[in-house]
Amino acid sequence: MSASRSETTDPRGPDKPEPDPESESGAGAGGGGGAGRDGGGSDLLAALLDGMDAALCAFDAHGVITHWNREAERILGWSAEEAVGRQGFAGWAVRTADADEVQARLMAVMETPGRQVDEFALLRKDGGRVLIRTQSSGMRGADGKPAGVYSAFSEVHEQIDLERSIALSEALFDDASWGVVLVDVDLRPTVVNGYAARAFGSGRVSVLGRPLGELVVQGVEELEAALHHVLAEGAPKSPAELWVSVPAADGERRRCWRSGFLRLASPLAEEPVPLGVGWMFQDVTESKLAAQEADRLRFRSSQLYRAGRAAAECEDPMEAATVYLDFALAGFADHALIDLVAVERPDGSAAPVRLVRVAETPSGGGSGPGMPVETGGIPVRYMTGHPALQAMDRNGSVRASAPTAASGGSAQAPGAVPSPAWASSRQWPPDSVHALCTVLRSRGRSLGVVTFLRGASRAAFERPDAVYAEDVTIRVAAALDLFEVLSALSD
Numbered sequence: 001m002s003a004s005r006s007e008t009t010d011p012r013g014p015d016k017p018e019p020d021p022e023s024e025s026g027a028g029a030g031g032g033g034g035a036g037r038d039g040g041g042s043d044l045l046a047a048l049l050d051g052m053d054a055a056l057c058a059f060d061a062h063g064v065i066t067h068w069n070r071e072a073e074r075i076l077g078w079s080a081e082e083a084v085g086r087q088g089f090a091g092w093a094v095r096t097a098d099a100d101e102v103q104a105r106l107m108a109v110m111e112t113p114g115r116q117v118d119e120f121a122l123l124r125k126d127g128g129r130v131l132i133r134t135q136s137s138g139m140r141g142a143d144g145k146p147a148g149v150y151s152a153f154s155e156v157h158e159q160i161d162l163e164r165s166i167a168l169s170e171a172l173f174d175d176a177s178w179g180v181v182l183v184d185v186d187l188r189p190t191v192v193n194g195y196a197a198r199a200f201g202s203g204r205v206s207v208l209g210r211p212l213g214e215l216v217v218q219g220v221e222e223l224e225a226a227l228h229h230v231l232a233e234g235a236p237k238s239p240a241e242l243w244v245s246v247p248a249a250d251g252e253r254r255r256c257w258r259s260g261f262l263r264l265a266s267p268l269a270e271e272p273v274p275l276g277v278g279w280m281f282q283d284v285t286e287s288k289l290a291a292q293e294a295d296r297l298r299f300r301s302s303q304l305y306r307a308g309r310a311a312a313e314c315e316d317p318m319e320a321a322t323v324y325l326d327f328a329l330a331g332f333a334d335h336a337l338i339d340l341v342a343v344e345r346p347d348g349s350a351a352p353v354r355l356v357r358v359a360e361t362p363s364g365g366g367s368g369p370g371m372p373v374e375t376g377g378i379p380v381r382y383m384t385g386h387p388a389l390q391a392m393d394r395n396g397s398v399r400a401s402a403p404t405a406a407s408g409g410s411a412q413a414p415g416a417v418p419s420p421a422w423a424s425s426r427q428w429p430p431d432s433v434h435a436l437c438t439v440l441r442s443r444g445r446s447l448g449v450v451t452f453l454r455g456a457s458r459a460a461f462e463r464p465d466a467v468y469a470e471d472v473t474i475r476v477a478a479a480l481d482l483f484e485v486l487s488a489l490s491d
Contacts, residue, residue: 055132058139058150063088063107066148075132075155077125093122110138110146119156131156179257179283182264184276187212187227199255199283201247217252219244230261230277241284256288257281293464296331300468303327308475317483318372321476322359325450328472332465333436333452335361335429339388340440340448340480342379353392354379355448380427387426388449391437395446397466400435428453436461438473442481450476 049056055072057065068083076093086092088106090099102120109116115137121129134153141147172180172193179196181189188209197204200215213220222242230236239260245252262278307327311320325336339355357373357380382389387398402422420430428435434454440447450473454461461469 052152054152054154056150056152057083058148059088059106060148061110061146063103067150072153075124075130075153076122082125089122094120095123106134106136106149106151109136110149112138133159177282179279179281181279181281182276183212183227183279185231185274187224189215190276196281199246199257199281201253215246217245217247218254226259226261227277227279230263231274235260235262241288242281254285255283256285258284296464299331303330304471304475307472311475311479317479317486318359321479321483322371324472324476324479325359325361328469329361329452332468334455334458335432335453337361337428337451337453338440338448338476338480339380339451341392341446342377353389355382355388355392356380358448382427383425387435387437388451391439391449392446395439395441397439397470398437399461399466400437401460402433423453431455434458434460436466436469438466438469440473440477440480442477447477447480447484 049067049069052069052071055075056067056069057072058067060066065084065086065088068078068080070080072083073079078093083093088099088103090096090103094102098121105116105118115135118134118136119131120134121131124130132153133156134151136149136151138146139148139150173191174193176193176195179199180191180193181196182191184190188211189207190209192200192204192207194204197207200207202215207215212223216223219242223244226236226240226242239258242257242259243254244257245254247253259279259281262280264275264278266273266275304327307324310327311323314320314323321338325338329336337357338359340358342354342356356377359372362371387400391398423430423432426432426435428451432453433456436452437449438452439449450469452461452469
């Protein structure tokens with residue numbers, strides 16, 4: 001018995017070919033498509049049938065084959081000359097035991113509205129068997145009476161491959177756990193799945209056809225460059241990680257998308273014609289930030305260890321203090337200052353805290369190790385409310401950043417041009433934009449303040465930076481405390 005399945009689908013099938021009187025009588029048996037050679041219309045019909053991607057055969061009202069195209073010949077091996085004019089499939093394209101059942105099911109659709117799907121096991125010309133899936137529909141003549149049946153068929157495994165491809169596409173654009181975006185040659189999204197729409201902070205429909213610059217605030221140049229490369233050169237060999245900023249309710253969100261790209265080409269063109277790019281991505285921001293933080297902690301721990309080894313070889317405690325700062329500055333800040341509390345008045349009267357600069361790194365665009373500063377004990381002219389003085393009052397850390405020129409109150413963004421007046425008024429190098437002041441504590445006393453400074457190319461100091469600075473300052477304070485003790489003894 002043959003494997004079979006049938007179902008009735010929507011009655012609106014494809015356009016049915018007009019019945020050809022010569023075809024119905026078997027006169028077209030010699031044609032490539034089985035059509036009669038009665039004029040240009042029949043030639044056109046034969047050419048259309050032979051150019052179809054699906055195999056097609058047709059039967060007249062008596063079950064005689066009238067049409068047989070080249071795709072049917074490719075699948076079963078029987079030519080149009082061998083097939084057209086035969087009474088059904090019995091004795092040549094189907095086993096004798098199955099012939100009556102197959103013929104009955106094919107011809108039954110002639111009396112049934114709509115289209116019927118069946119699966120049959122047919123025979124190839126070489127004797128092999130092939131399981132095919134057919135879509136059959138009845139034809140009616142000019143008088144409205146049943147005139148025959150036409151059937152389009154293909155190998156079941158090819159149909160299953162097509163269904164799998166369609167199912168895969170639908171799954172990718174509905175339930176995928178990564179973003180999928182189809183971009184046309186103008187770099188505008190044409191299809192977006194739910195994951196990608198959420199990543200953009202928009203709906204699936206609202207992003208379609210919009211320029212990428214409206215969906216991505218920062219990083220759009222890198223994204224467009226990657227898409228242009230794929231259109232011109234093809235897909236890269238490995239995924240790429242793109243850092244972008246997308247709009248959010250509270251401003252912007254900085255995200256890292258691990259992206260893969262595929263160039264889409266039309267399968268119907270003789271030459272590859274790009275249709276666009278398939279872009280798939282996953283948001284790996286959290287894992288990237290965690291990895292960066294782990295790398296930062298390892299590097300800073302290594303720097304503290306190396307600083308301790310180097311400081312232990314310094315005979316001068318002041319030199320040891322600057323060595324700690326030199327190692328701490330790597331990858332952390334651009335400048336560092338050490339201010340110590342001025343000597344108390346001999347009469348012991350209360351007075352505001354005064355700080356004296358004792359060491360600093362080169363400023364004015366230069367770089368190098370921290371060096372002692374000869375000030376003759378003259379205090380630094382810090383204004384009231386200066387971050388260094390606040391750190392002394394709080395016995396903790398204080399962070400500060402230059403305000404923007406527009407708002408006058410918010411912190412400078414990385415890459416913004418700093419205002420030299422803001423830094424100069426605080427007795428810092430003119431290129432300073434971000435500051436972190438930490439108090440020097442040793443033996444229960446506040447010895448002074450260490451100030452770390454960053455330029456406009458760096459981000460503002462954050463809480464983890466303050467923790468690291470405090471760890472460095474503890475070591476610097478121990479060295480400076482020893483320096484004061486030795487200085488008192490020498491006096």
